Amino acid sequence: MRPKIAYKNRLALILAGLTAFIFLCGFSFGKVYVTLDMRDYTLYREIPAEEIFDALAADKQSTKASYDNEYCAVFGKLKAVAKDGRSFEIAPAEGFDSKTIHCILNDSFQGEFPPAGDPLYVLGKMRISLFGAGSCSMEADGLRRASSRLAQSETYLTLNGDNIRPDHMSARVFGKDSITKEPIVRLAIPKSFEAVEEELPEQKDQPKLDGYLYRLNELEDTRSSKPEQFYIFWFDNEKQLLDQNDKNRSQDIARAIIRNILPGENIRLGRFPIRRTVYGNEYIYYDTAYTGYNAEFVFKPCGDDGLLCMLYVYRNSDHKKDILSIFRFVE
Amino acid sequence: MKGRSTTQFIALAAVLISVLILCGFSFSEVKLKSNRPLIDLQETVKESSFGDDDTMTETDTKEGEEVDETLSEETEPVNTILIREQNVYYNNIRQTDISGMIGKIRGQSEDISVVLTDDYADYKNYKAVRDALIEAGIPFTEEMMK
Structure with a gap:
């Protein structure tokens, strides 16, 4: 009987060792710091909310290809903020506002919301859903107040207030x-x-x-x-x-x-x-x-x-x- | 018994090799056509240094226990790592065991500052502190450097 117990112990030891090794590998890889970390200075592509709705209405598949997972700065007006203060909705800045973009702020946001109806930019990652007629939502990293659209030509916004133009x-x-x-x-x-x-x-x-x-x-x-x-x-x-x-x-x-x-x-x-x-x-x-x-x-x-x-x-x-x-x- | 332990050893070795491969370890190195450097960093970094002296210096500190040697001049605020004149100080006490020092500050990582001497002459200690912080999972950021 003794050899059988020793074998089981050894097997357990091997499995424990392997688990620890994989665990260590995974965690050490995840924590390594890099200087050129995009999260320190993300460029969000400027776009008005109505443009996304127009694109969805025209072709939701190509809209998904263009905008899904894209870092965007969406210009619109604040429609409503949920009681938890983490989720809110924006609508196109002008015209009808029956269509809205549901946004959820990430935990690091410390700013304040402008009054409902005020124009603003929401900076974050866009999510496009193909369900039904198609819809969009955002994982918002931050907000920037703006009385009007900043630019008509291609522009990228950052959380710290920079505007970068490819031209x-x-x-x-x-x-x-x-x-x-x-x-x-x-x-x-x-x-x-x-x-x-x-x-x-x-x-x-x-x-x-x-x-x-x-x-x-x-x-x-x-x-x-x-x-x-x-x-x-x-x-x-x-x-x-x-x-x-x-x-x-x-x-x-x-x-x-x-x-x-x-x-x-x-x-x-x-x-x-x-x-x-x-x-x-x-x-x-x-x-x-x-x-x-x-x-x-x-x-x-x-x-x-x-x-x-x-x-x-x-x-x-x-x-x-x-x-x-x-x-x-x-x- | 001998046969079984040999089999177990081979199985263990096979599993470990598989894990290493999965982790990105490669047994054969890629070779370039020439061993000459693609970029001569030594030349280009010096060229634009405007006469800055980047000499790497050896330290005379010994591995081992903490040395109770406080700074005689002005003192740094708490939770500060000061690298000066080939010595490393934490909370104004000279340290010779950098790993041990990092272990002590692990819980206070958010407040840690790293202060370097103006001429960066003490490169070896700077690199040791920087690597130890990174190894310990404490992000080494520009903001930490005052």
């Missing part, structure tokens, strides 16, 4: 599709970055990188003696991988890039990979330090073609908001 940004493209010859990644950088932009220099025994370095501390509004640098470049699998069979191993390619740029870096399990979904795109993060600076890598895998790579090296992240705004325009 005040500059387009950049990275990579080239081998068949269509079209760029693989398109994004936009703040126009101010152009003043400190330089192409990445060619390194010995390396193909020239398709990318830029931004010396942000040299911008007129900063002129700091402490370097703050942002690199963005395209890693081309075909040009730079030794074994083309590794093309689909994005995570391991990201690890190899980190080790190439920071030789001797001890990349520990639990600190890599940190995965975050930013405006619907999947990114791999790695946060570390480099000779007295914070260094944060961000990778966007793009199939077998390569990776869009970003590296932020800084002591004082004075331009963190500007960099975070770039993520909104990555396509």
Whole structure:
């Protein structure tokens, strides 16, 4: 009988060990802090409430494709607030208000509601339901009072009161599709970055990188003696991988890039990979330090073609908001 | 008995390997065509430093117990980690066991401030404190740095 008991104990020990291991893995991955966290500076796409209702009436399927899970700043008027103070309804700012958007505020909101009937922006994540004629609701992160619509052209609002217009940004493209010859990644950088932009220099025994370095501390509004640098470049699998069979191993390619740029870096399990979904795109993060600076890598895998790579090296992240705004325009 | 324990050992190893793979661990590394750096950080970071001295310095602190050595000059507010002249102080008491220090402050993480010397010369301690905070699940934010 004794061996049977020992076997059961051992089995229990193994199971307990495995459970603890998985538990530890899951929790350590979830708590890792990243500097370039979209939640610190989310850009909400400005849109009037009536436009969503019009879109739903025209084609609810395409409305869902366009707006579901999208971070939006919906302009309307406050119709009613529930007694719990967490849920409320908004209607189009003008005209009939038989249609409303049901909004639920997240727990961190500490502000006050304007009087019923006042125009406002609700900033949050849009949810589109296809049930019946289609409806929409919002997980609201905050409110912004506004006497009228802020802009007729494409604009993005933030919780801290900034308004960002894509036509005040500059387009950049990275990579080239081998068949269509079209760029693989398109994004936009703040126009101010152009003043400190330089192409990445060619390194010995390396193909020239398709990318830029931004010396942000040299911008007129900063002129700091402490370097703050942002690199963005395209890693081309075909040009730079030794074994083309590794093309689909994005995570391991990201690890190899980190080790190439920071030789001797001890990349520990639990600190890599940190995965975050930013405006619907999947990114791999790695946060570390480099000779007295914070260094944060961000990778966007793009199939077998390569990776869009970003590296932020800084002591004082004075331009963190500007960099975070770039993520909104990555396509 | 021997046969059974061998089987159990193999089964355990197989399960562990599967878990490691699931957790993202990879046994074969991806290799780039060239080992030369894609970006020369050393060069570019120094270029724009406007003469800032970024020399990394070694500390002379020893692992072990807390040293009862209070700051002789002006004192920092409570719940403050001060990194200065190659020493780490918490609540104005010099610390040599950073992990132990982090354990003590775990419950007060919301009020923690990290104060660094002006020239950031004490990089090793800065990195140790920063990593220990992150490892302990205490977010290291710019706001913590005064």
